Amino acid sequence: MNMKKIFLCIAVLAIMISCKKTSYVAKFDKLPQERAAEQISLVSSTLTGSANGWIATLPTQAGGGYGFYMSFDNAGNVMMYGDMTAASSSTSVASYYRVKQDLGTELVFDTYNYIAMLDDPNAAILGGASKVGYSSDIEFTFDRIVGDSIVFIGKKYRQPFKMVKATAAQKASYLAGGYKTAIDKFTTTMATIKNPYIELGSGAQLAKIGVAVNTTNNLTLGKRIDLSGLAADGKVLSGTGKYSFRLDGADILGDGILVNGVRLVRILFKDATTLAFYDAKGTEYIIKSNPAPLTPLASLFGFPNTYPYKKITIPATGLPAGVNSEFTAVYNQMIALFTASGRTVSSTTFTLTSNSQFTIAIAYASTSPFTATANYGYTRNGDIITLDNNPISTSDNNWTTRAVQIKPLADYMLTGPFKIDWAASSSPGVPNLGGLYRTGNLGSFIYGTL
Template sequence: MKKILLFFITIISLFCSCKKNNVEFIFDKQPEERVAEKLDSLQTALLSSPYGWKAALNTKASGGYGFYVDFRPDQTLSMLSDFSTSSSTVLKESTYRVTWTMNAVLMFDTYNYITMLQDPTPSVNGGTPGNGLQSDIEFELLKITADTLTLQGKRYGNVLRLVKLKQSEQKDYLDGKYKNSIDAIAAYFKSHTNNYFKVDDIESKIEFTPTTGKSAIFQYINSEKGVSNVSGKFNYDLAGLNFNDPVAIGNKSFVKAILDGNDLYLVTTDGQRIKLLQDTQPILPLESVYGYNRTYKILGTPNDVNTLPEVLINTSFPDLIKNTVTKFGTVKFRHFEFKFESSKQLSINIYYYSTANFTATMYFDYTLVDGVLTLSNPTNNTTGNWNTRRSVLRELEDYLINNSPYKTDWVPNRVGTPIVGWYSIVNSNNVIYGNLK
């Protein structure tokens, strides 16, 4: 009995002698110490670039966006962005926080060019109500290297990548050269059309097309005689375009496009430069990329753009669109899209704003045979919003049906993006056209 009692006394003594600071931790430190160290490492990293950072962030609902960011010890920052013309030259001051939510997190907690991307009001960024461009404002730490800081958005998982700047680069950002770079790229694609490049393991030319949504489309005829399509979101930096997520084409992976004099070079992950070339004709035949179950299903204007791109043909269609915009009056005509909904039905969509965003839609039956598009059966194929606005849409409605059938073909232009036309077989002066989507 005495031995049993002595055993229990010994066990209790050992248990009571274990203090908190004597517990052996898996990581050799108490949790609060490890949290403090990780928070400190993120804060220290943010302040480790004396000349600020260039940053890249893709969004879920749109393309990529670029930034100049300079973090300060008092948790304030200054920022530029390629979001708009003004944001590339006007510094935005705001604040940030480094906090902990299961990981070290960088939070942009006052309004700036990054938080603008997730603004829930469509008129701010062209996004959707409540979601904006599906971007992030809280980013958890993934990796710190000598010159790069990588974080990931907590809500949408978008990667925010920051790269340290040199003193000369910071000066260029602050002296307005960011806007100059953006303008130079725009000028290049305005004067260089039908752009393509070649790689060793793909036989055909690879078409390269930047879109108004800040994505680049790579297309080529593959070995099965079909069309392969790859897209990559880009942002602008001082040298040209940056692909925050590398774009793989064949055995190459592209991370940027650099403007060098009058030439643009795609740059691979291993530093190889491949020059962008131009052809006198579109790289791919229209029927291979446009139509139902093709790369492009939509002809129209970009979101919230109600004017047509500049083209090198004469047609009455721009006057028709201009008249329709005018007829809407105080109700804002936002943009239009003509979309192949199925193999037999095509929709005409007019987007407008009165008390909120609305869409007026009319449907046509169609056939598309050997590039000839024939519209039919418009009667009663309308939505309530189309009927509400029918008095101002009647001219467009009549124009569509009276000029059918159409020959579909590329439209020569000066903007460097794919523009498709419906060339009326009935009246050669009437050509419906727009950007491909």
């Protein structure tokens, strides 16, 4: 009986074995070496297969963002332009590259080029930090191919190195020096827009957002776009992003800049003279000019060092042009009195020298230079400064000896209180000006450079 059971088990096993599927395919049907070789071939053929080359972008970990044009050949040569300097954007450099296998498929730049410049430990080359440059890579791990784009990730600093196939027209422009021309046009246009801003939102939620584009290679500030403004409810709106230049503007790298619910991804020329931001959906936001900065001067003007401004200066050239204020006649009367006495005024400054002392200093000369100085006590309430009526002359006593010449200004200082605010000029090229407005007559205000 036991033998029958044994034979029965053998028979069942035989039947099961005869029914085993023979269509099983291993999860990896190729050796690792074969798969690696195929991916190397894919990356290599993709890089060399773009007849018009590639437009690339690379944010650095420590610095800003940078743009490139590159062309790869089958002999391991790469030619490129970069947007770091006038020379790099107009003069191509050739170097070697490799596509190899390590922990993944890697693109390696073997010899010095504009990519390597960002990794240069010599601060004199581009302004990077000692030993680490801009904390940027020369070895990149292949990540993916999407449409006309190929994406790598920096091996050490993990920054995305993205390339998009160039068109024949773009290639021709890069090779003809068009990159430098485009960068110069962008920087010149931005420089002519006084206090640039964009408008985001609509209706009651409309907000003016100030725009600052830093075109330098400064490690901590350069190649970055800063946006800041106030929402309708007074909430501060701000955002910062790294960017790279392109032939028609600039790309904001990474995920763009999110401000007031809008994600801005690039700046392009709307026409020959107008720049505009564009969001991820293609909506346009024209960069406009404002007579004065959007941030109230009272928020920036004060005695502690945390304030960027604490002095208003009228230089030797006189009051800035293009400003309409009743103070102009007062100041010019003082200058005329000095001139009549055989003396010339080289500057006048209005300075918060402490949290309670406001100082006026008039630098003048006859045969020798002198300074007439008076210190006023003051109190401040928000953006309003109230001066004491009795200024204290300093030990040089020149405020007293030049009392006749100074009288128009001295009398004017008794007409406060004064409101701290920006002063606008209608003349192109005049920088942002600071003003002290008489609260009783806002058409009359001291003004000068900050």
